[in-house]
Amino acid sequence: MLGISGSLRQESFNTRLLHASEGLAPIGMDIDVYEHLADIPPYNGDIDGENVPPVVEAFRDQVRAADGLLIATPEYNYSIPGVLKNAIDWLSTGDGGQLLAGKPVAIMGAAPTNFGSVRAQLALRQVFVWTDSKPVVKPEVIVFNAHERFDDDKLVDEGTQDLVRRLLHALAAKVTEG
Numbered sequence: 001m002l003g004i005s006g007s008l009r010q011e012s013f014n015t016r017l018l019h020a021s022e023g024l025a026p027i028g029m030d031i032d033v034y035e036h037l038a039d040i041p042p043y044n045g046d047i048d049g050e051n052v053p054p055v056v057e058a059f060r061d062q063v064r065a066a067d068g069l070l071i072a073t074p075e076y077n078y079s080i081p082g083v084l085k086n087a088i089d090w091l092s093t094g095d096g097g098q099l100l101a102g103k104p105v106a107i108m109g110a111a112p113t114n115f116g117s118v119r120a121q122l123a124l125r126q127v128f129v130w131t132d133s134k135p136v137v138k139p140e141v142i143v144f145n146a147h148e149r150f151d152d153d154k155l156v157d158e159g160t161q162d163l164v165r166r167l168l169h170a171l172a173a174k175v176t177e178g
């Protein structure tokens with residue numbers, strides 16, 4: 001699986017959640033966390049097609065090769081962080097608009113606030129309608145009060161660990177159902 005964090009922050013709860021997921025995945029599932037989101041240029045239809053930037057080509061290759069995506073995102077101003085939306089825009093036009101079609105996608109999100117990430121998660125689900133992807137519907141993983149669930153880099157909250165485990169099993173099932 002390719003893990004994508006919607007936050008560029010070094011201390012990001014969402015990036016930490018993704019790394020914690022690596023240790024919670026079912027046997028046989030590897031999670032690689034994408035590390036170049038900050039390098040993806042703004043989407044521009046004039047350079048899409050013939051002049052796609054190498055970093056975008058490489059990103060598309062990684063997504064093409066992955067069985068599925070695991071996205072962990074914060075909510076910025078009640079919606080998807082721009083950097084994440086921009087990256088998905090580049091993916092969505094790949095392979096004649098089919099790059100994300102049928103791709104299993106699991107979504108989760110963390111925030112130190114009470115409802116943080118819920119609205120971004122809902123907005124992301126809308127995006128994956130247009131792309132014909134296969135989002136996992138349940139369980140919903142909404143890591144509110146995230147600051148209470150981590151001890152430095154380690155996800156210590158057992159309830160959250162269990163939810164993430166269930167999400168990853170559901171993602172594996174989406175991959176298997178084809």
Ligand code: FNR
Pocket residue numbers: 007008009011012013014015073074075076077078079110111112113114115116117
């Ligand atoms: C936020 N934050 C935030 N939180 C929330 O619950 N609802 C929101 O709409 C927003 N909006 C928002 C906009 C911007 C520009 C920033 C920088 C932050 C707070 C956010 O949840 C918090 O900073 C998280 O810790 C960000 O996630 P990472 O970076 O820890 O993964």
